[in-house]
Amino acid sequence: MTQLPINILLVDDERDFVEVLSLRLVDAGHWVKTAFSGQEALSVLADTKGDQLPEIDVIVLDIKMPGMDGIETLKQIKAKYPVIEVILLTGHGAADTAIKGLKSGAFDYLLKPADFDELTTKLEAARKQRDAQEARIRQAEAHALMRRSGGMLTHD
Numbered sequence: 001m002t003q004l005p006i007n008i009l010l011v012d013d014e015r016d017f018v019e020v021l022s023l024r025l026v027d028a029g030h031w032v033k034t035a036f037s038g039q040e041a042l043s044v045l046a047d048t049k050g051d052q053l054p055e056i057d058v059i060v061l062d063i064k065m066p067g068m069d070g071i072e073t074l075k076q077i078k079a080k081y082p083v084i085e086v087i088l089l090t091g092h093g094a095a096d097t098a099i100k101g102l103k104s105g106a107f108d109y110l111l112k113p114a115d116f117d118e119l120t121t122k123l124e125a126a127r128k129q130r131d132a133q134e135a136r137i138r139q140a141e142a143h144a145l146m147r148r149s150g151g152m153l154t155h156d
């Protein structure tokens, strides 16, 4: 089965975890960018808007980080880049935080230590959701453009 590569931003304050998981994802054919804090994640995303890097499809985001935590980072990401999907990494016993994250716009969450197959499945689902949402936005933009430019094909 051929998989399309996913552009992933991996955000976690545990450097070993980030490095190991990043290598596994790259081995699986994905493109991975890493950040070790919420603040760094936001600046990586700002860079991708400058065409220096491919656009991010999905962010894997640790909830428990010093400084700006995952929930605050998630809120800022969704406010600026609503189409990018976010999968949260939560510790055991952190169900309340996971719920808060889902209500703040996270696509899904995963309990640490993250199971690689489960992560892969969720990454695929998140990327599909992102692609579908982007397609809907393009279609709406095309309709709006048609309406503005004379509206021969519209009923209103």
Ligand SMILES: [Mg+2]
Pocket (backbone or CB within 6 Å): 012, 013, 014, 062, 063, 064, 065
């Ligand atoms: Mg952490």
